[in-house]
Amino acid sequence: MLFFLVSFLSFLLLLLKPQQSSKSMSNLWESLKKLGVLVTRKRPRLGFLEERESNYDDEREEEKKGFCLVDLPDLALDSILEKLPPLELWRMCGVCRLMREKGKSEHLWEKHLQQKWGGLINGDSYKEWMRSQAVVPTTSRVRKGGFLSPLMSIFGHRLDHNNNDDEDHRSCSSFSLMNFYLSLESGKFWFPAQVFNRENGHVGFMLSCYDAKLSYDSTRDKFVARYPARGRTVIEEGIEWDRIRAPSVNTPPNVLHISKCLDNLKPGDHIEIQWRKNKEFPYGWWYGIVGHLDSCGRNSLDFNFNCLCHTNETVVLEFKQYSAGSRWRRVTVERKDHREIGNETDGFYGGIRMLCREEEIAKWKHFFPKCTIE
Incomplete structure (x- = not known):
């Protein structure tokens, strides 16, 4: 292209009149210098432009694919999941297999259980929930150090299993702390606890605390209690959080407690x-x-x-x-x-x-x- 332009300009010079040659030569020289500057400026950048165009193509391809959360480093992704409330964390488990595995992590749901249910739930509650499940574990692996760790020594909620064994996989999922939390939050699991001043503070129960099975009503943020009494069940609704505690001892309500004090x-x-x-x-x-x-x-x-x-x-x-x-x-x-x-x-x-x-x-x-x- 440059050769063609120079040849064309040379041909024009031959056609110029002598009186115009000096002035025209000067103008032509200035034009050639400008052209040379443009060419020299562009030539070193050709490789960069080709590389940039390639990068633009990659970026456009990435934009078509969209940003994927699972592409984040594990530390950043775990930090995001730790800050999610329970409902949002549960929803993340439905995104993909990786998010399901990370979203059901024991330490995430143990934190939520401790924050909301730590004052009411103990090892006996967890064991009773496990017994209420249809799947019975055959092997277990105990995670030590958590607030539910005493019960883990008897029933582990994380089960060793073969990935090719669907039954073991379902067993592990059934006993996850996430499912335990959801059973409590939905009110499907009636957990053992004790209620102060039962039957709405009836004078006959003033300053007493009775064993009951409780179900959580998330719409009202209150509880429903079932008291056993002479073969029948007494129901009480609208129980506030401050009237409930975890059982103080492991002695069943119909058994004499052995006094050691x-x-x-x-x-x-x-x-x-x-x-x-x-x-x-x-x-x-x-x-x-x-x-x-x-x-x-x-x-x-x-x-x-x-x-x-x-x-x-x-x-x-x-x-x-x-x-x-x-x-x-x-x-x-x-x-x-x-x-x-x-x-x-x-x-x-x-x-x-x-x-x-x-x-x-x-x-x-x-x-x-x-x-x-x-």
């Missing part, structure tokens, strides 16, 4: 004691305080008296939600060979557990009635 009880200690109306009913846990014996002399004018109630074989338990003259106000139990005591009129008292944690005591005080009960 009796030798250490002294006046002022906070306790829970089993009580039931008759032997056909399950026990409930009732809040009380260790009191002084009548022979203690605490009301004397001698401020230097030495209380020896903690050395006596008899322990006084006081239930201060009842008035001083009520038959439910005080009861005495023996430190040694303690067993169920009572009668059909006053009910039956069972095992005792001492409250040592301040949050447990504060919980009971939160429900203390404003007026005493007769």
